Every structure is written in C-alpha cells, then in structure tokens.
Amino acid sequence: MVVRGRSGGTGYDPWHYVPVLARKPGALRNGAPFKDRVLPAAMERIRRKLAGADDGNRQVVDILTAVLADGLPAVEAACAEAIALGVHSADVVLNVLARQRDPARWPRFSRRPR
Secondary structure (H helix, E strand, C coil): CEEECCCCCEEECHHHHHHHHHHCCCHHHHCCCCCCCCCCHHHHHHHHHHCCCCCHHHHHHHHHHHHHHHCHHHHHHHHHHHHHCCCCCHHHHHHHHHHHHCHHHCCCCCCCCC
C-alpha cells in the first residue's frame, strides 16, 4: 500500500507488507517499505543484534508478524523483557507474548545468576 503525503512524496505503510516478508525475508533489508524504517527502541535493538545471525531476517520477520496479532505496544514490551533477560531471539519474544496473553498458564522467567 502506497501512501502519498501532501508534499507529493511517496511513503509506504510497512505493516501492510509484513505478510510478504514471511515469503521473502530478504525484503526486510532492501524493500522500500522497510529499508530505512526505524522501529521502537527495544525492537530496533533486537533487529540490530539479529542482523549478523544467519536466520536474523527470518527472526525479525517473526517478531514483526506478531505485531499484526498482538499490537505494537505488546511486542515492544516483549522485546524489552527479552533484552532484560539478556537474550535476543524471536523464540523468546514470542514466548513472552504468549505469557502476556495468558499469564496464569505460564511461569515467570528470571535472569540466571552468573
């Protein structure tokens, strides 16, 4: 979906394109709707940390896809919690989201002592 501003410039609604990323996660890196997009702080931090991983784009796409179901504030909070736990993977973020949806069903995590 292309959005045209008053200045006549072209913008993109990146959330409209998230389902496409499931098929082509490389578009996260080079696709116009995502190329220069800055995410909320915790999500951006996880995206930067995953940039070097072999499956980093796929993991970021999994996190972005969760935004469509759970909403941006919930996913941002889950990313912040994962960072506080010292991890940065989609599996952990998605697990935190599942616990947010049904807290009585899941035990709380705490950071391991070092």
